[in-house]
Every structure is written in C-alpha cells, then in structure tokens.
Amino acid sequence: MMEIQCIEESKGQIISEGMEIKIHYSIQSSLTKEENEVQFVIGEGSILPFIEKFVINKRIGEKYQIITKGKEIFGEEGFGERIKSEEEVKVIIKILEGKEIKKPKEFEESIKEIIKTKEKGKEKINKKEYKEAIELYQECAAELHNLIDNINYQKYNEEIKKQLSLIHSNMALCWLKLENWNETKQQSEEVLKFDPTNVKALYRIGVVLNKKEQYSLALNYLKKAMTLAEQDGLIRKEYNFAANNINKTTKK
Secondary structure (H helix, E strand, C coil), X not given: CCEEEEEECCCCCECCCCCEEEEEEEEECCCCEEEEEEEEECCCXXXXXXXXXXXXXXXXXXXXXXXXXXXXXXXXXXXXXCECCCCEEEEEEEEEEEECCCCCCCHHHXXXXXXXXXXXXXXXXXXXXXXXXXXXXXXHHHHHHHHHCCHHHHHHHHHHHHHHHHHHHHHHHHHHHCCXXXXXXXXXXXXXXXXXCCHHHHHHHHHHHHHCCCHHHHHHHHHHXXXXXXXXXXXXXXXHHHHHHHHHHXXX
C-alpha cells in the first residue's frame, strides 16, 4: 500500500504532459539513500517512470512524502542489492520549477510565415520606407536563425541559408539607401557567410569601402564581383573609381 502526504502545499501551476520541470528528490531505504536534483520533460522517458507519472497534476512548489514498496518504484526486481522489491522505501519529491514547452511549428508553416513577412518588407522598399522594411527583415532573420539552430530542421539547412542570404541582402540594400555604411557592410558580410559568391554583397561592400576611402580593400571585393558579373556597369564604375584613387595616391 502506498502512503502519500503533501508536506508543502502550493498554488503554483499544475504540471501536465509535455512540460519541462525541475525537481529535487530523495529515495531512502534501510541500506541506501539517493538524492538528486534533475530537470526533464514529461513524456520523454528520461526519469524514473514512477516519478514522471507521480508529478503529473501536482503543482509547482509542492513537496510530497511517499511511503511505498521498492517494486512500486523500480519494478519487481527492485534496485539490485540496495533496494529489494518488498522493502519499504521513503521518497521525498519537491517540484522546484516548471514551464510549458512550445512545440516547434512544421517547417513549411514557419517558412510560409517568414516569406509573407519578407513580402511585406519588399512592399515597404517599393514605398521607400526603408526603416520599416528593416524591422520586418530583422523579424524574418531572427526566426530563420531559430530554425537553423533547431536540430529538428537540420535537413532544411540549405533552404534556410538561402532565405537568410536573401533577407540579409535586402537589409543591406535598405541600409545602403539610408547611407548607413557600417550596417550595409555588416549585412553584406552576413550574406557572404551563406553565399560566398553573392555579387550584390561583394559590390555593396566595395561601395562602402570606397565611401570610407579604403580603396585597396574595395578593389579586392569589386574585382571578385567583376569576375562573376563582367558586364555589370555599376560594378565596373566602382572598380574604376577605386583603381583611379589608388593611382592618385601612388603618384603623390
């Protein structure tokens, strides 16, 4: 027969399936005492089934004392030599913390929402509302970075990287229009992390470096951009600008 006594009451949240909780517990018999503090998600099977089952519908902050047989906790075989199946065992469980675990959205649903937000950003660019567009793109980027860090979505990493490249490229365009050179360069560098041969990113970094009169560095980026898009007049113009200024400096 099992005796259960609540020795510390609480009005905390009720524990339910799928929650992540932290408990402190002790299991004591005539020969041994085990004491530990653990954190686990209910339903994942990472804790003794007896403990996992017991805490459901209890409240955060409550503390219980349970007197029972070893077999109720460890099964008919008990716990080796330390706790026999018919031996009386005292268990103390204190529920310390608990929180709901947000279930991950399906990848397709998440991407659909991100693309919808990205399209709103494009509309803002068309209206020349660059700051508002940046806010929307930042929201997209944050969500995409969450996806790429999620082990459940590893098989979609290439698609996520492609979307991240597009988002950071759009942010770089907005910052360029606002003549914020540092942010333009930073966002373009983010693009290159996901797409090392992105012509727009190489070009925009070249533009920024020309603005900062760092012509040699600008030439390196613009040279790479030219090899990828030889017929692009804007790239050639910036390249020639950097090259001419280097020549002027050399002649002085």
